[in-house]
Amino acid sequence: MTLFVVGLIAGVFHPIGLTPAGLATGIFVALVHLVFITMMSAIPAAAVIWITRALHVRSVAVFAVCGAAIGWLGQRLITPWPDTTIWSYVLAGLVAGCAYWLVAVRRGLGN
Numbered sequence: 714m715t716l717f718v719v720g721l722i723a724g725v726f727h728p729i730g731l732t733p734a735g736l737a738t739g740i741f742v743a744l745v746h747l748v749f750i751t752m753m754s755a756i757p758a759a760a761v762i763w764i765t766r767a768l769h770v771r772s773v774a775v776f777a778v779c780g781a782a783i784g785w786l787g788q789r790l791i792t793p794w795p796d797t798t799i800w801s802y803v804l805a806g807l808v809a810g811c812a813y814w815l816v817a818v819r820r821g822l823g824n
Contacts, residue, residue: 776811781810
């Protein structure tokens with residue numbers, strides 16, 4: 714999303730303005746970025762879920778820390794601007810880990 718916004722702003726202030734081709738390219742790049750971030754977080758999240766189920770781990774702290782680490786890792790690997798948007802992904806991962814614990818572990822759906 715950050716890349717799309719930067720590209721959109723750059724396109725608007727470009728001497729020829731924002732062209733339909735430039736907008737389409739920006740949307741395509743944003744979608745590729747979204748898919749890549751999703752896959753970079755879904756695969757490690759599935760691994761954490763599998764490992765914690767095998768070891769019978771039920772602590773919310775483990776899921777929160779793993780979610781935050783996955784958010785950090787997923788954004789850190791591909792962001793062109795280090796330390797600008799990483800903390801929002803860390804927080805989102807932490808919330809996702811807590812949400813998974815609340816829905817699947819605490820309620821017993823992950824058994």
